[in-house]
Amino acid sequence: xxxxxxxxxxxxxxxxxxxxxxxxxxxxxxxxxxxxxxxxxxxxxxxxxxxxxxxxxxxxxxxxxxxxxxxxxxxxxxxxxxxxxxxxxxxxxxxxxxxxxxxxxxxxxxxxxxxxxxxxxxxxxxxxxxxxxxxxxxxxxxxxxxxxxxxxxxxxxxxxxxxxxxxxxxxxxxxxxxxxxxxxxxxxxxxxxxxxxxxxxxxxxxxxxxxxxxxxxxxxxxxxxxxxxxxxxxxxxxxxxxxxxxxxxxxxxxxxxxxxxxxxxxxxxxxxxxxxxxxxxxxxxxxxxxxxxxxxxxxxxxxxxxxxxxxxxxxxxxxxxxxxxxxxxxxxxxxxxxxxxxxxxxxxxxxxxxxxxxxxxxxxxxxxxxxxxxxxxxxxxxxxxxxxxxxxxxxxxxxxxxxxxxxxxxxxxxxxxxxxxxxxxxxxxxxxxxxxxxxxxxxxxxxxxxxxxxxxxxxxxxxxxxxxxxxxxxxxxxxxxxx
DNA sequence: CGAGAGTACTATAAAGTACTCTCGGTGCATTATT
Numbered sequence: 143x144x145x146x147x148x149x150x151x152x153x154x155x156x157x158x159x160x161x162x163x164x165x166x167x168x169x170x171x172x173x174x175x176x177x178x179x180x181x182x183x184x185x186x187x188x189x190x191x192x193x194x195x196x197x198x199x200x201x202x203x204x205x206x207x208x209x210x211x212x213x214x215x216x217x218x219x220x221x222x223x224x225x226x227x228x229x230x231x232x233x234x235x236x237x238x239x240x241x242x243x244x245x246x247x248x249x250x251x252x253x254x255x256x257x258x259x260x261x262x263x264x265x266x267x268x269x270x271x272x273x274x275x276x277x278x279x280x281x282x283x284x285x286x287x288x289x290x291x292x293x294x295x296x297x298x299x300x301x302x303x304x305x306x307x308x309x310x311x312x313x314x315x316x317x318x319x320x321x322x323x324x325x326x327x328x329x330x331x332x333x334x335x336x337x338x339x340x341x342x343x344x345x346x347x348x349x350x351x352x353x354x355x356x357x358x359x360x361x362x363x364x365x366x367x368x369x370x371x372x373x374x375x376x377x378x379x380x381x382x383x384x385x386x387x388x389x390x391x392x393x394x395x396x397x398x399x400x401x402x403x404x405x406x407x408x409x410x411x412x413x414x415x416x417x418x419x420x421x422x423x424x425x426x427x428x429x430x431x432x433x434x435x436x437x438x439x440x441x442x443x444x445x446x447x448x449x450x451x452x453x454x455x456x457x458x459x460x461x462x463x464x465x466x467x468x469x470x471x472x473x474x475x476x477x478x479x480x481x482x483x484x485x486x487x488x489x490x491x492x493x494x495x496x497x498x499x500x501x502x503x504x505x506x507x508x509x510x511x512x513x514x515x516x517x518x519x520x521x522x523x524x525x526x527x528x529x530x531x532x533x534x535x536x537x538x539x540x541x542x543x544x545x546x547x548x549x550x551x552x553x554x555x556x557x558x559x560x561x562x563x564x565x566x567x568x569x570x571x572x573x574x575x576x577x578x579x580x581x582x583x584x585x586x587x588x589x590x591x592x593x594x595x596x597x598x599x600x601x602x603x604x605x606x607x608x609x610x611x612x613x614x615x616x617x618x619x620x621x622x623x624x625x
Numbered sequence: 626c627g628a629g630a631g632t633a634c635t636a637t638a639a640a641g642t643a644c645t646c647t648c649g650g651t652g653c654a655t656t657a658t659t
Contacts, residue, residue, distance in 0.1 A: 209652075233654055258653045284651095293652065359629075383649065407651070433651050454650085482628060489626065489649050 146173070146198060155197055162186045164342050168312070169195045171338050172276065177311040179282070179327055180340040184316040185442070185468050189216060192278045192312055196252055201275030204306070205254045206299065208284045210234065212438045213254040220252065227251035231259055244268040257295035260302050274306045279330065281437055282313035286325035287457060290542055291494055294524035300329060308332050317344055317460050320572035344460070344571050348467045350474040350596050351563040352588035362478055363390065366450065367397050369476070370428060372593055374600045375445025376421070378429045380462050382451035382486055384408050390450065391430040401425065406432040433458060442469040445598060449477040452557060454487050455549030456570050459556075472596050476588050479557045484550070491546045496522060498536045505532045560586040 164182040196203035213230040220228035289296030381387040394402040453459035467473030563584035593599040
Protein backbone atom coordinates (compact mmCIF):
# COMPACT_ATOMS: atom_id res chain seq x y z
CA UNK A 143 0.00 0.00 0.00
CA UNK A 144 1.34 3.39 -0.91
CA UNK A 145 1.97 5.62 2.05
CA UNK A 146 -1.12 7.70 2.81
CA UNK A 147 -0.72 11.21 4.09
CA UNK A 148 -2.78 10.87 7.25
CA UNK A 149 -2.69 14.54 8.13
CA UNK A 150 -4.27 15.40 4.80
CA UNK A 151 -6.96 12.81 5.36
CA UNK A 152 -7.55 14.13 8.87
CA UNK A 153 -8.19 17.57 7.43
CA UNK A 154 -10.33 16.17 4.64
CA UNK A 155 -12.62 14.04 6.84
CA UNK A 156 -12.62 15.91 10.15
CA UNK A 157 -11.22 19.38 9.48
CA UNK A 158 -8.46 19.07 12.10
CA UNK A 159 -4.87 19.94 11.31
CA UNK A 160 -3.12 17.84 13.92
CA UNK A 161 -3.53 14.54 15.75
CA UNK A 162 -3.84 14.11 19.49
CA UNK A 163 -1.62 11.77 21.46
CA UNK A 164 -1.65 8.19 20.22
CA UNK A 165 -4.12 8.72 17.37
CA UNK A 166 -1.74 8.71 14.42
CA UNK A 167 0.24 5.79 15.77
CA UNK A 168 -2.96 3.78 16.29
CA UNK A 169 -4.29 4.52 12.81
CA UNK A 170 -0.98 3.67 11.14
CA UNK A 171 -0.80 0.38 12.96
CA UNK A 172 -4.34 -0.62 12.01
CA UNK A 173 -3.80 0.38 8.39
CA UNK A 174 -0.75 -1.88 8.30
CA UNK A 175 -3.09 -4.71 9.24
CA UNK A 176 -1.90 -5.20 12.83
CA UNK A 177 -4.32 -6.10 15.62
CA UNK A 178 -3.97 -3.28 18.12
CA UNK A 179 -4.67 -2.52 21.75
CA UNK A 180 -4.64 1.20 22.39
CA UNK A 181 -4.84 2.52 25.91
CA UNK A 182 -5.21 6.26 25.43
CA UNK A 183 -6.08 8.83 28.08
CA UNK A 184 -9.67 10.08 28.08
CA UNK A 185 -10.38 13.05 25.94
CA UNK A 186 -7.79 12.15 23.30
CA UNK A 187 -10.40 11.24 20.71
CA UNK A 188 -10.35 7.48 20.68
CA UNK A 189 -13.28 7.22 18.30
CA UNK A 190 -11.45 9.28 15.70
CA UNK A 191 -8.90 6.46 15.47
CA UNK A 192 -11.32 3.92 14.07
CA UNK A 193 -13.43 6.45 12.21
CA UNK A 194 -10.58 7.78 10.12
CA UNK A 195 -9.09 4.33 9.67
CA UNK A 196 -12.54 3.04 8.75
CA UNK A 197 -12.99 5.66 6.04
CA UNK A 198 -9.61 4.74 4.58
CA UNK A 199 -10.35 1.00 4.48
CA UNK A 200 -12.47 -0.62 1.81
CA UNK A 201 -15.00 -2.53 3.85
CA UNK A 202 -17.27 -1.93 6.80
CA UNK A 203 -16.18 -1.12 10.34
CA UNK A 204 -18.03 -2.96 13.11
CA UNK A 205 -17.90 -1.33 16.53
CA UNK A 206 -18.84 -3.22 19.70
CA UNK A 207 -19.95 -0.82 22.41
CA UNK A 208 -21.20 -1.60 25.93
CA UNK A 209 -24.02 0.94 26.31
CA UNK A 210 -26.96 1.94 24.17
CA UNK A 211 -26.41 5.55 25.16
CA UNK A 212 -22.85 5.47 23.83
CA UNK A 213 -24.04 3.95 20.56
CA UNK A 214 -26.69 6.63 20.19
CA UNK A 215 -24.19 9.40 20.92
CA UNK A 216 -21.76 8.13 18.33
CA UNK A 217 -24.33 7.57 15.61
CA UNK A 218 -25.90 10.96 16.13
CA UNK A 219 -22.48 12.56 15.71
CA UNK A 220 -22.22 10.92 12.30
CA UNK A 221 -25.66 12.19 11.41
CA UNK A 222 -24.67 15.64 12.62
CA UNK A 223 -21.77 15.63 10.19
CA UNK A 224 -24.35 14.97 7.55
CA UNK A 225 -23.60 11.51 6.22
CA UNK A 226 -25.88 8.60 6.92
CA UNK A 227 -23.07 6.10 6.84
CA UNK A 228 -23.42 4.91 10.44
CA UNK A 229 -26.11 2.79 12.06
CA UNK A 230 -26.76 1.67 15.59
CA UNK A 231 -28.05 -1.86 15.51
CA UNK A 232 -29.82 -1.98 18.89
CA UNK A 233 -33.07 -2.99 20.54
CA UNK A 234 -34.28 0.57 20.04
CA UNK A 235 -35.02 -0.39 16.43
CA UNK A 236 -38.40 -1.97 15.82
CA UNK A 237 -38.60 -5.45 14.39
CA UNK A 238 -39.22 -4.19 10.86
CA UNK A 239 -36.51 -1.53 11.13
CA UNK A 240 -34.03 -4.16 12.26
CA UNK A 241 -35.00 -6.41 9.37
CA UNK A 242 -34.51 -3.55 6.94
CA UNK A 243 -31.11 -2.65 8.35
CA UNK A 244 -29.91 -6.25 8.21
CA UNK A 245 -31.08 -6.59 4.63
CA UNK A 246 -29.27 -3.41 3.61
CA UNK A 247 -26.28 -3.80 5.89
CA UNK A 248 -23.84 -3.25 3.01
CA UNK A 249 -24.95 0.36 2.70
CA UNK A 250 -23.45 1.37 6.04
CA UNK A 251 -19.79 2.14 6.52
CA UNK A 252 -19.95 1.94 10.34
CA UNK A 253 -22.13 -0.52 12.27
CA UNK A 254 -22.41 -0.01 16.04
CA UNK A 255 -23.82 -2.79 18.20
CA UNK A 256 -23.74 -4.45 21.61
CA UNK A 257 -22.03 -7.81 22.17
CA UNK A 258 -25.48 -9.30 22.83
CA UNK A 259 -26.68 -8.21 19.42
CA UNK A 260 -23.56 -9.65 17.85
CA UNK A 261 -24.40 -13.04 19.35
CA UNK A 262 -27.68 -13.23 17.44
CA UNK A 263 -27.68 -15.65 14.56
CA UNK A 264 -29.36 -13.37 12.03
CA UNK A 265 -27.05 -10.47 12.89
CA UNK A 266 -23.79 -12.33 12.48
CA UNK A 267 -25.20 -13.95 9.36
CA UNK A 268 -25.95 -10.60 7.77
CA UNK A 269 -22.50 -9.29 8.66
CA UNK A 270 -20.90 -12.41 7.18
CA UNK A 271 -22.29 -11.44 3.79
CA UNK A 272 -20.33 -8.21 3.64
CA UNK A 273 -16.67 -7.28 3.79
CA UNK A 274 -15.82 -6.31 7.37
CA UNK A 275 -12.38 -4.75 7.32
CA UNK A 276 -12.13 -3.49 10.89
CA UNK A 277 -13.52 -4.89 14.13
CA UNK A 278 -13.45 -2.39 17.00
CA UNK A 279 -14.07 -3.06 20.66
CA UNK A 280 -14.74 0.25 22.36
CA UNK A 281 -14.38 0.45 26.15
CA UNK A 282 -12.57 -2.84 25.81
CA UNK A 283 -11.98 -3.23 29.55
CA UNK A 284 -15.60 -4.41 29.70
CA UNK A 285 -14.38 -7.72 28.26
CA UNK A 286 -12.55 -8.28 31.48
CA UNK A 287 -14.71 -6.50 34.04
CA UNK A 288 -18.23 -7.23 32.82
CA UNK A 289 -17.90 -10.34 30.69
CA UNK A 290 -17.30 -12.93 33.40
CA UNK A 291 -19.80 -11.35 35.81
CA UNK A 292 -22.97 -10.52 34.01
CA UNK A 293 -22.50 -10.01 30.30
CA UNK A 294 -21.18 -13.33 29.04
CA UNK A 295 -21.56 -12.29 25.41
CA UNK A 296 -18.42 -10.25 25.96
CA UNK A 297 -16.60 -13.57 26.18
CA UNK A 298 -17.75 -14.60 22.70
CA UNK A 299 -16.25 -11.76 20.68
CA UNK A 300 -13.48 -14.00 19.48
CA UNK A 301 -16.06 -16.25 17.92
CA UNK A 302 -17.58 -13.34 16.05
CA UNK A 303 -14.18 -12.17 14.80
CA UNK A 304 -13.49 -15.58 13.31
CA UNK A 305 -16.96 -15.79 11.73
CA UNK A 306 -16.43 -12.39 10.13
CA UNK A 307 -13.26 -13.69 8.44
CA UNK A 308 -10.76 -12.39 11.03
CA UNK A 309 -10.72 -8.71 10.15
CA UNK A 310 -8.20 -6.40 11.76
CA UNK A 311 -9.04 -5.89 15.45
CA UNK A 312 -8.74 -2.67 17.42
CA UNK A 313 -9.37 -2.66 21.18
CA UNK A 314 -9.72 0.75 22.78
CA UNK A 315 -9.88 1.83 26.40
CA UNK A 316 -8.80 4.71 28.60
CA UNK A 317 -7.66 2.73 31.60
CA UNK A 318 -6.53 -0.84 31.68
CA UNK A 319 -4.28 -2.26 34.35
CA UNK A 320 -1.71 -4.82 33.29
CA UNK A 321 -4.11 -7.66 34.14
CA UNK A 322 -6.87 -6.17 32.05
CA UNK A 323 -4.57 -5.50 29.10
CA UNK A 324 -3.61 -9.16 29.11
CA UNK A 325 -7.20 -10.27 29.48
CA UNK A 326 -8.34 -8.20 26.52
CA UNK A 327 -5.61 -9.53 24.28
CA UNK A 328 -6.17 -13.16 25.30
CA UNK A 329 -9.88 -12.84 24.58
CA UNK A 330 -9.49 -11.15 21.19
CA UNK A 331 -6.41 -12.92 19.87
CA UNK A 332 -6.90 -15.07 16.79
CA UNK A 333 -4.60 -17.81 15.61
CA UNK A 334 -1.20 -16.80 14.34
CA UNK A 335 -1.68 -13.15 15.16
CA UNK A 336 -0.31 -10.97 17.93
CA UNK A 337 -1.46 -7.69 19.37
CA UNK A 338 0.51 -4.52 19.06
CA UNK A 339 0.18 -2.46 22.22
CA UNK A 340 0.02 1.32 22.19
CA UNK A 341 -0.03 2.38 25.81
CA UNK A 342 0.13 6.01 26.81
CA UNK A 343 0.95 6.80 30.42
CA UNK A 344 -2.08 6.92 32.64
CA UNK A 345 -0.33 8.96 35.28
CA UNK A 346 -2.69 11.72 36.29
CA UNK A 347 -0.31 14.19 37.88
CA UNK A 348 -3.09 16.71 38.55
CA UNK A 349 -5.09 14.40 40.83
CA UNK A 350 -4.09 14.37 44.49
CA UNK A 351 -4.79 10.98 46.08
CA UNK A 352 -5.54 10.20 49.69
CA UNK A 353 -7.38 7.94 52.12
CA UNK A 354 -9.56 9.06 55.00
CA UNK A 355 -10.03 6.59 57.85
CA UNK A 356 -13.35 6.74 59.70
CA UNK A 357 -14.69 4.87 62.74
CA UNK A 358 -18.28 4.22 61.76
CA UNK A 359 -21.05 5.44 59.56
CA UNK A 360 -22.00 8.55 61.51
CA UNK A 361 -18.36 9.59 61.60
CA UNK A 362 -18.24 8.99 57.86
CA UNK A 363 -21.26 11.20 57.21
CA UNK A 364 -19.93 13.93 59.45
CA UNK A 365 -16.54 13.95 57.75
CA UNK A 366 -18.13 13.90 54.31
CA UNK A 367 -20.33 16.93 54.99
CA UNK A 368 -17.41 18.76 56.52
CA UNK A 369 -15.30 18.01 53.47
CA UNK A 370 -17.97 19.01 50.98
CA UNK A 371 -18.45 22.30 52.76
CA UNK A 372 -14.79 23.12 52.32
CA UNK A 373 -13.98 21.77 48.88
CA UNK A 374 -14.11 23.81 45.72
CA UNK A 375 -15.96 22.84 42.53
CA UNK A 376 -18.23 19.95 41.59
CA UNK A 377 -17.66 16.27 42.15
CA UNK A 378 -18.81 12.68 42.43
CA UNK A 379 -19.28 10.58 45.55
CA UNK A 380 -19.18 6.86 44.71
CA UNK A 381 -21.20 4.29 46.69
CA UNK A 382 -21.50 0.53 46.63
CA UNK A 383 -25.13 0.74 47.67
CA UNK A 384 -28.02 2.43 45.89
CA UNK A 385 -29.86 2.99 49.13
CA UNK A 386 -26.93 4.77 50.74
CA UNK A 387 -26.49 6.90 47.64
CA UNK A 388 -30.08 8.11 48.05
CA UNK A 389 -29.73 8.70 51.78
CA UNK A 390 -26.48 10.62 51.60
CA UNK A 391 -27.74 12.70 48.69
CA UNK A 392 -30.61 13.83 50.93
CA UNK A 393 -28.16 14.45 53.74
CA UNK A 394 -26.08 16.71 51.51
CA UNK A 395 -29.10 18.67 50.32
CA UNK A 396 -30.28 19.20 53.88
CA UNK A 397 -26.96 20.04 55.50
CA UNK A 398 -24.88 21.92 52.97
CA UNK A 399 -25.57 24.68 50.50
CA UNK A 400 -24.85 22.20 47.73
CA UNK A 401 -27.29 20.60 45.34
CA UNK A 402 -27.02 16.85 45.07
CA UNK A 403 -28.78 14.08 43.15
CA UNK A 404 -28.38 10.31 43.28
CA UNK A 405 -27.57 8.30 40.15
CA UNK A 406 -27.92 4.52 39.96
CA UNK A 407 -29.61 1.68 38.11
CA UNK A 408 -32.95 2.09 39.91
CA UNK A 409 -33.54 5.34 38.07
CA UNK A 410 -35.21 5.07 34.70
CA UNK A 411 -33.51 6.28 31.53
CA UNK A 412 -35.26 9.62 31.56
CA UNK A 413 -34.30 10.38 35.16
CA UNK A 414 -30.71 9.37 34.50
CA UNK A 415 -30.52 11.53 31.42
CA UNK A 416 -31.92 14.50 33.33
CA UNK A 417 -29.44 14.18 36.19
CA UNK A 418 -26.58 13.85 33.75
CA UNK A 419 -27.65 16.95 31.83
CA UNK A 420 -28.05 18.97 35.02
CA UNK A 421 -24.60 17.93 36.16
CA UNK A 422 -23.10 18.91 32.81
CA UNK A 423 -24.78 22.32 33.04
CA UNK A 424 -23.55 22.85 36.62
CA UNK A 425 -27.04 22.77 38.07
CA UNK A 426 -25.95 19.96 40.37
CA UNK A 427 -22.82 20.13 42.52
CA UNK A 428 -22.50 16.60 43.82
CA UNK A 429 -23.61 13.35 42.19
CA UNK A 430 -24.12 10.47 44.62
CA UNK A 431 -23.53 7.57 42.30
CA UNK A 432 -22.99 3.86 42.09
CA UNK A 433 -20.80 2.31 39.42
CA UNK A 434 -23.64 2.98 36.97
CA UNK A 435 -22.30 6.51 36.59
CA UNK A 436 -19.21 6.77 34.50
CA UNK A 437 -18.71 5.69 30.92
CA UNK A 438 -19.78 8.32 28.47
CA UNK A 439 -19.74 11.11 31.03
CA UNK A 440 -17.69 13.85 29.50
CA UNK A 441 -17.51 16.57 32.10
CA UNK A 442 -14.04 18.00 32.16
CA UNK A 443 -14.09 20.10 35.31
CA UNK A 444 -14.94 17.51 37.94
CA UNK A 445 -12.74 18.60 40.85
CA UNK A 446 -13.10 15.67 43.21
CA UNK A 447 -14.09 12.02 43.39
CA UNK A 448 -14.83 10.63 46.83
CA UNK A 449 -15.33 6.95 47.57
CA UNK A 450 -17.87 6.63 50.36
CA UNK A 451 -17.35 2.88 50.24
CA UNK A 452 -13.98 1.38 49.49
CA UNK A 453 -13.83 0.41 45.80
CA UNK A 454 -14.22 -3.27 44.94
CA UNK A 455 -10.83 -3.46 43.27
CA UNK A 456 -8.03 -1.45 41.78
CA UNK A 457 -9.54 -1.40 38.33
CA UNK A 458 -12.77 0.28 39.44
CA UNK A 459 -10.84 2.65 41.65
CA UNK A 460 -8.66 3.89 38.83
CA UNK A 461 -11.57 4.17 36.40
CA UNK A 462 -13.64 6.10 38.90
CA UNK A 463 -11.14 8.60 40.27
CA UNK A 464 -9.91 9.14 36.72
CA UNK A 465 -13.13 10.98 36.00
CA UNK A 466 -11.87 14.00 37.88
CA UNK A 467 -9.62 16.66 36.45
CA UNK A 468 -9.90 15.95 32.76
CA UNK A 469 -9.27 19.63 32.12
CA UNK A 470 -5.81 19.18 33.61
CA UNK A 471 -6.57 21.40 36.61
CA UNK A 472 -5.69 20.34 40.14
CA UNK A 473 -8.20 17.80 41.47
CA UNK A 474 -8.45 15.37 44.36
CA UNK A 475 -9.60 11.80 44.99
CA UNK A 476 -10.28 10.55 48.50
CA UNK A 477 -11.20 7.04 49.59
CA UNK A 478 -13.14 6.79 52.83
CA UNK A 479 -12.02 3.72 54.66
CA UNK A 480 -14.10 2.01 57.31
CA UNK A 481 -13.08 -1.52 58.17
CA UNK A 482 -16.62 -2.89 57.90
CA UNK A 483 -16.97 -1.90 54.26
CA UNK A 484 -14.91 -4.94 53.38
CA UNK A 485 -17.93 -7.07 54.27
CA UNK A 486 -20.11 -5.19 51.84
CA UNK A 487 -17.71 -5.85 48.99
CA UNK A 488 -17.30 -9.47 49.97
CA UNK A 489 -21.05 -9.98 50.04
CA UNK A 490 -21.35 -8.49 46.59
CA UNK A 491 -18.86 -11.08 45.41
CA UNK A 492 -20.85 -13.90 47.03
CA UNK A 493 -24.06 -12.53 45.62
CA UNK A 494 -23.01 -12.79 41.97
CA UNK A 495 -20.74 -15.80 41.94
CA UNK A 496 -22.61 -19.10 42.18
CA UNK A 497 -21.08 -21.73 44.45
CA UNK A 498 -20.48 -25.42 43.66
CA UNK A 499 -23.84 -26.59 45.03
CA UNK A 500 -25.82 -24.02 43.14
CA UNK A 501 -24.06 -24.88 39.88
CA UNK A 502 -24.63 -28.62 40.34
CA UNK A 503 -28.29 -28.11 41.16
CA UNK A 504 -28.77 -25.69 38.31
CA UNK A 505 -27.30 -28.00 35.71
CA UNK A 506 -29.32 -30.95 37.03
CA UNK A 507 -32.66 -29.24 37.03
CA UNK A 508 -31.95 -26.77 34.32
CA UNK A 509 -35.26 -27.01 32.50
CA UNK A 510 -37.36 -26.33 35.58
CA UNK A 511 -35.25 -23.37 36.59
CA UNK A 512 -34.96 -21.56 33.27
CA UNK A 513 -36.66 -18.22 33.26
CA UNK A 514 -36.53 -17.67 37.00
CA UNK A 515 -34.71 -14.50 36.11
CA UNK A 516 -32.12 -14.94 38.81
CA UNK A 517 -28.90 -13.18 37.94
CA UNK A 518 -26.69 -16.11 38.84
CA UNK A 519 -28.93 -18.32 36.71
CA UNK A 520 -28.72 -16.13 33.63
CA UNK A 521 -24.96 -16.39 33.67
CA UNK A 522 -25.16 -20.15 34.11
CA UNK A 523 -27.56 -20.46 31.15
CA UNK A 524 -24.73 -19.24 28.99
CA UNK A 525 -22.43 -22.07 30.06
CA UNK A 526 -25.24 -24.61 29.96
CA UNK A 527 -25.95 -23.73 26.37
CA UNK A 528 -22.27 -23.97 25.53
CA UNK A 529 -22.53 -27.52 26.92
CA UNK A 530 -19.78 -27.03 29.47
CA UNK A 531 -19.61 -29.71 32.14
CA UNK A 532 -20.59 -29.06 35.76
CA UNK A 533 -16.97 -29.51 36.83
CA UNK A 534 -15.64 -27.05 34.27
CA UNK A 535 -18.12 -24.41 35.31
CA UNK A 536 -17.50 -24.98 39.01
CA UNK A 537 -13.78 -24.57 38.40
CA UNK A 538 -14.34 -21.41 36.39
CA UNK A 539 -16.41 -19.73 39.07
CA UNK A 540 -14.07 -20.83 41.85
CA UNK A 541 -11.26 -19.15 39.91
CA UNK A 542 -13.35 -16.06 39.40
CA UNK A 543 -14.06 -15.87 43.09
CA UNK A 544 -10.37 -16.10 43.90
CA UNK A 545 -9.63 -13.36 41.36
CA UNK A 546 -12.19 -11.04 42.87
CA UNK A 547 -11.09 -11.81 46.41
CA UNK A 548 -7.50 -11.03 45.35
CA UNK A 549 -8.69 -7.77 43.85
CA UNK A 550 -10.34 -6.88 47.11
CA UNK A 551 -7.24 -7.81 49.10
CA UNK A 552 -5.12 -5.56 46.87
CA UNK A 553 -7.50 -2.72 47.55
CA UNK A 554 -7.32 -3.32 51.30
CA UNK A 555 -3.54 -3.32 51.09
CA UNK A 556 -3.57 -0.10 49.13
CA UNK A 557 -5.83 1.63 51.64
CA UNK A 558 -3.65 0.57 54.56
CA UNK A 559 -0.34 1.25 52.87
CA UNK A 560 1.72 4.33 53.62
CA UNK A 561 3.75 4.26 50.39
CA UNK A 562 3.33 6.84 47.66
CA UNK A 563 -0.22 6.22 46.35
CA UNK A 564 0.56 7.28 42.79
CA UNK A 565 3.57 4.99 42.60
CA UNK A 566 1.38 2.07 43.65
CA UNK A 567 -1.02 2.88 40.85
CA UNK A 568 1.65 3.13 38.18
CA UNK A 569 2.96 -0.24 39.30
CA UNK A 570 -0.50 -1.72 38.69
CA UNK A 571 -0.40 -0.38 35.16
CA UNK A 572 2.96 -1.97 34.56
CA UNK A 573 4.69 1.37 34.20
CA UNK A 574 8.21 1.36 35.55
CA UNK A 575 8.45 5.14 35.75
CA UNK A 576 9.28 6.55 39.17
CA UNK A 577 7.05 9.26 40.54
CA UNK A 578 8.61 12.46 41.75
CA UNK A 579 6.58 12.75 44.88
CA UNK A 580 5.70 16.31 45.94
CA UNK A 581 2.99 18.07 47.92
CA UNK A 582 0.60 17.91 44.95
CA UNK A 583 0.98 14.15 44.56
CA UNK A 584 -0.67 12.30 47.42
CA UNK A 585 -0.73 11.62 51.12
CA UNK A 586 -1.19 8.30 52.88
CA UNK A 587 -3.91 9.77 55.07
CA UNK A 588 -6.16 12.70 54.39
CA UNK A 589 -6.10 15.95 56.31
CA UNK A 590 -8.36 18.87 55.33
CA UNK A 591 -5.38 21.21 55.38
CA UNK A 592 -4.24 19.88 52.03
CA UNK A 593 -7.24 21.50 50.35
CA UNK A 594 -5.70 24.88 50.96
CA UNK A 595 -2.23 23.70 50.01
CA UNK A 596 -3.29 22.40 46.61
CA UNK A 597 -5.69 25.27 45.97
CA UNK A 598 -8.96 23.37 46.32
CA UNK A 599 -10.31 25.21 49.29
CA UNK A 600 -13.62 26.88 48.66
CA UNK A 601 -13.76 30.63 48.87
CA UNK A 602 -16.84 31.58 50.82
CA UNK A 603 -19.39 33.15 48.54
CA UNK A 604 -22.87 34.20 49.47
CA UNK A 605 -25.67 32.05 48.20
CA UNK A 606 -27.14 34.89 46.14
CA UNK A 607 -23.88 35.49 44.33
CA UNK A 608 -23.59 31.80 43.64
CA UNK A 609 -27.02 31.66 42.05
CA UNK A 610 -26.21 34.63 39.89
CA UNK A 611 -22.93 33.18 38.67
CA UNK A 612 -24.57 29.91 37.76
CA UNK A 613 -27.45 31.46 35.89
CA UNK A 614 -25.13 33.62 33.79
CA UNK A 615 -23.05 30.52 33.08
CA UNK A 616 -26.12 28.83 31.73
CA UNK A 617 -27.00 31.71 29.50
CA UNK A 618 -23.48 31.75 28.11
CA UNK A 619 -23.42 28.02 27.50
CA UNK A 620 -26.78 28.19 25.73
CA UNK A 621 -25.62 31.00 23.52
CA UNK A 622 -22.60 29.00 22.50
CA UNK A 623 -24.69 26.01 21.63
CA UNK A 624 -26.87 28.09 19.34
CA UNK A 625 -23.99 29.45 17.29
C1' DC B 626 -21.66 -12.50 57.03
C1' DG B 627 -22.27 -8.68 60.80
C1' DA B 628 -23.37 -3.69 61.30
C1' DG B 629 -26.99 -0.65 61.97
C1' DA B 630 -31.72 0.31 62.14
C1' DG B 631 -35.97 -0.83 64.12
C1' DT B 632 -38.89 -2.85 67.68
C1' DA B 633 -40.32 -4.63 72.19
C1' DC B 634 -39.86 -4.29 76.76
C1' DT B 635 -39.84 -2.32 81.37
C1' DA B 636 -43.67 -0.30 84.51
C1' DT B 637 -43.39 6.55 88.51
C1' DA B 638 -41.07 7.88 83.48
C1' DA B 639 -37.27 7.94 80.70
C1' DA B 640 -33.67 5.74 78.62
C1' DG B 641 -31.23 1.62 78.42
C1' DT B 642 -31.07 -3.32 77.07
C1' DA B 643 -32.02 -7.31 74.23
C1' DC B 644 -33.80 -9.03 70.48
C1' DT B 645 -35.12 -9.27 65.32
C1' DC B 646 -34.85 -7.65 60.67
C1' DT B 647 -32.69 -5.92 56.62
C1' DC B 648 -29.22 -5.17 53.51
C1' DG B 649 -25.88 -5.93 49.18
C1' DG B 650 -23.47 -2.99 41.87
C1' DT B 651 -22.54 -2.71 36.91
C1' DG B 652 -26.87 -3.85 31.10
C1' DC B 653 -27.81 -5.84 27.06
C1' DA B 654 -32.09 -7.96 25.26
C1' DT B 655 -37.04 -9.31 25.75
C1' DT B 656 -41.75 -9.18 21.81
C1' DA B 657 -47.50 -11.50 20.51
C1' DT B 658 -52.77 -14.18 22.11
C1' DT B 659 -57.69 -13.89 21.85
